[in-house]
Amino acid sequence: MRMTPAVILFGVLALLGSIALVMVYWPYAQQDTTPSEIFRARNAEEAAGRHIYLQNGCVYCHSQAIRPFDWDLGSERIAQAGDYVADEPIQLGSQRTGVDLSQEGGEHPDDWHHAHFINPRYTRPSSVMPPFEWLGTERIRALTRYVQSLGFLQADRRMERQDYWKQESITAYEAGPDANVRWLVEHVPEGWHRVPNPYPTTAAGLQRGQRIYQYFCIGCHGPVGDGMGPAQPWIYPPPLNFTILKGRAISGGILYHQIMNGITGTAMPYFKRDLESQKIWEVGDYVAYYFINQSDANQEPKGIDAAWEP
Amino acid sequence: MSTAEDSISHGNQTAKAFTLTSALWFAFATTFGMIAAGYLVAPDFMANIEYIQFGRMRPMHVNAVLFGFVTPGLLAAAFYYLPRLMKTRLYSEKLGVFSAVFWNLTVAAGMVGVSMGYSQGREYAELPWVVDILVVISFSLVIANFLLTIRRRTEPILYVSIWYAAAAVVLTACTYCLGNVIWKPDTGALAGIPDAILLWFYGHNVFGLLLSPMALGVAYYVLPIATRSPLYSHTLSLLGFWSLIVVYTHIGTHHLLQVPVPTWLKTISIVDSVAMVIPVMVFLINIWYTVKGKLGDVHADIGAKFVFTGTIYYFFVNIQGSMMALPDVQRITHYNNWVVAHAHIGVLGFAGVTALGGLYFILPRITGKPLHSTFLADLQYWLVLIGITGFGIVLTIVGLIQGQAWYNGETLYRTLPEIQPYYITRLSLGILIMTGAYIGLYNVIRSLYFNRGATS
Missing domain, CATH: 1.10.760.10 (Cytochrome c-like domain)
Structure with missing residues (x-):
C-alpha cells in the first residue's frame, strides 16, 4: 500500500466520519427521550444550583448513576436513561471519591447540608470533600436546592417528610x-x-x-x-x-x-x-x-x- | 554539522518553542496535580480559596497535562522530524513559532477560565467555548504547517511517523469540535445519555487519536535512529496505523458499561477494547524487533531510553485497558482509583515519557550542542519512572480496596479512612514526578539558552 498524503488524510477522515456516524450519531438519532416515572423539570433555583455544581467540578468526585449491584446511597433504584433527559451536560461522573448523588434529595434536611457545605467534616468526619464556605449563604442555598432535587419526584416525597418531621422535632426540642x-x-x-x-x-x-x-x-x-x-x-x-x-x-x-x-x-x-x-x-x-x-x-x-x- | 542539515534546520525555532512549552507546562501541570493530591490528604489545608479548590484544580491539572505538556512535547519532536524525513525545510518557522506562542496563550486562557469557574462541567471537555475556538485555531496553525511542509517535500516516500503526526492533528481538530459540541456555545453539551456517549467518544479520542499516534510517531523516528537499524516491517507499520484509527474510535463507550446506554454500543466498545491488542502489539512487535539486540544503543541515548520505556508502558496500559473493559472486571475497577492509576500509566507512563524522550532526543540536535546535563536528564528519568510506577501500583491497590469493599456492601464512608494512607503514599510519589518536572525544565532552559557546552 502506497501511503500518499491523500490516502492518509482522506482515509483517516473517512474512517472517523463513518465511525462517528455509527458510534455517536446513530445512538443520538435513536435515543428515547421519554422521561422516566420519577422525572420532573427543575425550577430556576435548582437550575442555578446545578450551574454552581458544574462550575466547581463536583462531578469529579460524585457520580449520578446507580448500578444494579450498588449498595450505597440511592441504591433503592437503578438509573434509567429517562432520568437524564433534561441534563445538559449530563453529570454521570467517573469517580466516587464521594457518594453517588442520584437520589440524594431529601436524604437529609437543609440544615445538615448547610453545615456540610461549610465544612463537610462537620457532618461526615471521614469526608475528604473541600469546604465550600467561600460560596457564601446565597450560593450554598441554591446548591442545596439542586442537591435536594436529585431524585426528582422521589426526592420531593422525601423532602415533604423531612419538612413535616422538622416541624415536629423543633416543637419537641423547644418544649x-x-x-x-x-x-x-x-x-x-x-x-x-x-x-x-x-x-x-x-x-x-x-x-x-x-x-x-x-x-x-x-x-x-x-x-x-x-x-x-x-x-x-x-x-x-x-x-x-x-x-x-x-x-x-x-x-x-x-x-x-x-x-x-x-x-x-x-x-x-x-x-x-x-x-x-x-x-x-x-x-x-x-x-x-x-x-x-x-x-x-x-x-x-x-x-x-x-x-x-x- | 553537515550542510544538508543546515539547509533543513533553519534554526529549528519551532521545535525549540514547543520544547520549552512542554517543559514549562509539565512543571505547572504536576504542581496542579500535587495540590489536588494534597487536598485528598488534607482537605482543610489551603481551603476556601475559590480559584484553586479541588474541583477546579483537577481539570486544570488534566488539561495542562494533555494540552500543555504531552501534546506540545510530541509536537516539538514532530516539528523536528517532519522536515528531515521529507528532506525539506519546515514550511514556515515564523508560522511555527507563532503557533507555539498562540498555543501557550490558549492553554493559559484555558487554565484561567477553569480557575475562574467558567468550566463547562464536562470531564475532559471543560474548557469554555472561547478557549475551544482557540484550541481549534492552534491545531489549525499546526496542521497548515504540517501539510504545507508535506507538499514541498523532496522525499517522495512518507515514513510512518509522518502518517501518525499528520493524522493525529487533523483528526483531533475534528473530534475536538465534535466532542466539545462547539456549535452550542452556551452549554457545550448535548442533553441526556447521548451527551455521555459523545463525551467519552471524544475523551477517549484525546488519548487514542492525539497522544497515542503522536507518541508512536516519535517512537518510530527515535528508536531506529538511536539503534541505527532499519524499521523491522513496513507491513506491520501499515497494519498498526490503520487498525489504530479503526479500533480506538470504537471504544469510548467502555466508560459507560454500567449506565443505561444501548447494549449494542456497549458490546461494540467491549469487543474493540479487547481488539486494541492488535494495533498495540503490532506496533510493539515492529518497534521491539527493530531494536532487538541493540538495547545498549537505546541505553546510551537518554532520549531513546525514555522512548523505549514509553513503549513498555504502552504495553502495560493496553493489557490493563483491555482487561478493564470486561464487564466482570469493571464491576470492581469502575468509579475508583484503579482508573486513576490506568490514566496516569497511559498519559504519563506512555505518552508523557515518550514526549520527554522526544525532547531529549532532539535537544542536542536542534541546539547543535550536547545537553546541558545528561546527569540531570537521567535523574529526571528515574524520578519519573519510580514516581509513575509507584503511583500505578499504589492507586491500583487503592482501587481494589475500594472496588471490593463497595461490591461487598461496605459504604463509601467506611472505605475513606482505609485509603487515607495510600493517598499519602501517592502524594509522596507525586513529589518525585513534580521534582523531575522542575529538573527537566531547568535542564531544557539551560540546554536551549544558557548552554556553554562545546558544539557537537
Missing part, C-alpha cells in the same frame, strides 16, 4: 429536655424499649465503639457527647446532648434503633447502610458507657448467652 427526650423515646417502637444491649461492655468493644464514634458521630455530638460538635451552630434542632439522658430509661435497644434509622427532620442521619449490627451495638454502648454514664449492656433479658462471651 424542653424532658419533653424532647420523651418525644424521642415515644417514636421508637415499643419492643426496642425492652431490649438491652446484648453484648457485654469490654475494653475492646469500647475501643471499637470509639473508633466508629469518631468516624461518624463526633462532628455533631462532639468529643464528650454534649452535642457541641463543630456542626452544632448550623443545625436546628441542635445535636442531642447525651449527658442529659441518665436515669431516663434509655435502653441499648432505643439507642440501636435511633442510630440505625436516624431521626428524619433532624440532622441525625440513619446509619443502617454504613454500619452493620455489631458496630451499631458497640457505638451505642460507647455512648451509653461514657456519655450517659449508664449502660444496660449484658443485662436481662438477654436470652441464651452468646458462645463467645467471656
Whole structure:
C-alpha cells in the first residue's frame, strides 16, 4: 500500500466520519427521550444550583448513576436513561471519591447540608470533600436546592417528610429536655424499649465503639457527647446532648434503633447502610458507657448467652 | 554539522518553542496535580480559596497535562522530524513559532477560565467555548504547517511517523469540535445519555487519536535512529496505523458499561477494547524487533531510553485497558482509583515519557550542542519512572480496596479512612514526578539558552 498524503488524510477522515456516524450519531438519532416515572423539570433555583455544581467540578468526585449491584446511597433504584433527559451536560461522573448523588434529595434536611457545605467534616468526619464556605449563604442555598432535587419526584416525597418531621422535632426540642427526650423515646417502637444491649461492655468493644464514634458521630455530638460538635451552630434542632439522658430509661435497644434509622427532620442521619449490627451495638454502648454514664449492656433479658462471651 | 542539515534546520525555532512549552507546562501541570493530591490528604489545608479548590484544580491539572505538556512535547519532536524525513525545510518557522506562542496563550486562557469557574462541567471537555475556538485555531496553525511542509517535500516516500503526526492533528481538530459540541456555545453539551456517549467518544479520542499516534510517531523516528537499524516491517507499520484509527474510535463507550446506554454500543466498545491488542502489539512487535539486540544503543541515548520505556508502558496500559473493559472486571475497577492509576500509566507512563524522550532526543540536535546535563536528564528519568510506577501500583491497590469493599456492601464512608494512607503514599510519589518536572525544565532552559557546552 502506497501511503500518499491523500490516502492518509482522506482515509483517516473517512474512517472517523463513518465511525462517528455509527458510534455517536446513530445512538443520538435513536435515543428515547421519554422521561422516566420519577422525572420532573427543575425550577430556576435548582437550575442555578446545578450551574454552581458544574462550575466547581463536583462531578469529579460524585457520580449520578446507580448500578444494579450498588449498595450505597440511592441504591433503592437503578438509573434509567429517562432520568437524564433534561441534563445538559449530563453529570454521570467517573469517580466516587464521594457518594453517588442520584437520589440524594431529601436524604437529609437543609440544615445538615448547610453545615456540610461549610465544612463537610462537620457532618461526615471521614469526608475528604473541600469546604465550600467561600460560596457564601446565597450560593450554598441554591446548591442545596439542586442537591435536594436529585431524585426528582422521589426526592420531593422525601423532602415533604423531612419538612413535616422538622416541624415536629423543633416543637419537641423547644418544649424542653424532658419533653424532647420523651418525644424521642415515644417514636421508637415499643419492643426496642425492652431490649438491652446484648453484648457485654469490654475494653475492646469500647475501643471499637470509639473508633466508629469518631468516624461518624463526633462532628455533631462532639468529643464528650454534649452535642457541641463543630456542626452544632448550623443545625436546628441542635445535636442531642447525651449527658442529659441518665436515669431516663434509655435502653441499648432505643439507642440501636435511633442510630440505625436516624431521626428524619433532624440532622441525625440513619446509619443502617454504613454500619452493620455489631458496630451499631458497640457505638451505642460507647455512648451509653461514657456519655450517659449508664449502660444496660449484658443485662436481662438477654436470652441464651452468646458462645463467645467471656 | 553537515550542510544538508543546515539547509533543513533553519534554526529549528519551532521545535525549540514547543520544547520549552512542554517543559514549562509539565512543571505547572504536576504542581496542579500535587495540590489536588494534597487536598485528598488534607482537605482543610489551603481551603476556601475559590480559584484553586479541588474541583477546579483537577481539570486544570488534566488539561495542562494533555494540552500543555504531552501534546506540545510530541509536537516539538514532530516539528523536528517532519522536515528531515521529507528532506525539506519546515514550511514556515515564523508560522511555527507563532503557533507555539498562540498555543501557550490558549492553554493559559484555558487554565484561567477553569480557575475562574467558567468550566463547562464536562470531564475532559471543560474548557469554555472561547478557549475551544482557540484550541481549534492552534491545531489549525499546526496542521497548515504540517501539510504545507508535506507538499514541498523532496522525499517522495512518507515514513510512518509522518502518517501518525499528520493524522493525529487533523483528526483531533475534528473530534475536538465534535466532542466539545462547539456549535452550542452556551452549554457545550448535548442533553441526556447521548451527551455521555459523545463525551467519552471524544475523551477517549484525546488519548487514542492525539497522544497515542503522536507518541508512536516519535517512537518510530527515535528508536531506529538511536539503534541505527532499519524499521523491522513496513507491513506491520501499515497494519498498526490503520487498525489504530479503526479500533480506538470504537471504544469510548467502555466508560459507560454500567449506565443505561444501548447494549449494542456497549458490546461494540467491549469487543474493540479487547481488539486494541492488535494495533498495540503490532506496533510493539515492529518497534521491539527493530531494536532487538541493540538495547545498549537505546541505553546510551537518554532520549531513546525514555522512548523505549514509553513503549513498555504502552504495553502495560493496553493489557490493563483491555482487561478493564470486561464487564466482570469493571464491576470492581469502575468509579475508583484503579482508573486513576490506568490514566496516569497511559498519559504519563506512555505518552508523557515518550514526549520527554522526544525532547531529549532532539535537544542536542536542534541546539547543535550536547545537553546541558545528561546527569540531570537521567535523574529526571528515574524520578519519573519510580514516581509513575509507584503511583500505578499504589492507586491500583487503592482501587481494589475500594472496588471490593463497595461490591461487598461496605459504604463509601467506611472505605475513606482505609485509603487515607495510600493517598499519602501517592502524594509522596507525586513529589518525585513534580521534582523531575522542575529538573527537566531547568535542564531544557539551560540546554536551549544558557548552554556553554562545546558544539557537537
